Amino acid sequence: MLPFLKERLELIEIAELTFRLGLTDSHGGNLSCRVGNHIVIKRSGKSLGRLKPEDFVITTLDENPLLDRFASLELKVHRAIYREIPGVRAVLHAHSPYTVACSLKYDEIEPLDSESKLLLGGKIPVLKAEKVVSSEEVAQRLPELLKKCPVAVVYSHGPFAVGKNIEEALKYLSALENSCKILTFHGQLP
Numbered sequence: 001m002l003p004f005l006k007e008r009l010e011l012i013e014i015a016e017l018t019f020r021l022g023l024t025d026s027h028g029g030n031l032s033c034r035v036g037n038h039i040v041i042k043r044s045g046k047s048l049g050r051l052k053p054e055d056f057v058i059t060t061l062d063e064n065p066l067l068d069r070f071a072s073l074e075l076k077v078h079r080a081i082y083r084e085i086p087g088v089r090a091v092l093h094a095h096s097p098y099t100v101a102c103s104l105k106y107d108e109i110e111p112l113d114s115e116s117k118l119l120l121g122g123k124i125p126v127l128k129a130e131k132v133v134s135s136e137e138v139a140q141r142l143p144e145l146l147k148k149c150p151v152a153v154v155y156s157h158g159p160f161a162v163g164k165n166i167e168e169a170l171k172y173l174s175a176l177e178n179s180c181k182i183l184t185f186h187g188q189l190p
């Protein structure tokens with residue numbers, strides 16, 4: 001039996017939901033969970049919409065070049081989050097279109113709807129960095145923002161959400177996309 005099978009199956013279920021909800025593009029986005037000193041993370045290049053149990057890499061909280069080479073390119077960001085925020089057990093990253101659009105326009109995203117205000121708090125941080133994909137700078141700076149808010153957006157790239165489990169991370173990522181849609185529609189109303 002594959003190690004961490006229960007965790008792999010939980011990640012697959014939430015990855016499919018993320019994909020079906022239109023929260024990312026065909027091969028964009030990644031997700032992981034932490035079990036003790038291990039990280040279970042999606043393999044590089046696999047679509048969130050049709051993951052299989054073998055499409056994950058098991059690596060460690062410490063860098064491990066042998067194990068890391070097949071993992072998602074955003075492993076460095078996931079790992080930095082787990083190392084910096086001990087309570088986080090899961091990380092979800094996607095390219096949610098309305099969220100990315102709002103990151104291009106606002107320095108921080110302020111939900112207008114009551115549900116997102118309750119769930120996410122006042123303002124969602126947007127992180128601007130020189131390089132935004134597979135970025136050391138994002139890995140260094142993003143955990144600080146996620147200590148204050150369970151979801152933060154990398155400018156022109158997409159949100160990273162955290163939680164006690166992967167479903168909770170999806171809840172935050174999806175709520176942010178919803179509030180960015182409302183923000184956009186509201187701006188278009190006469």
Ligand SMILES: [Zn+2]
Nearest residue numbers: 029094157158
């Ligand atoms: Zn990405």
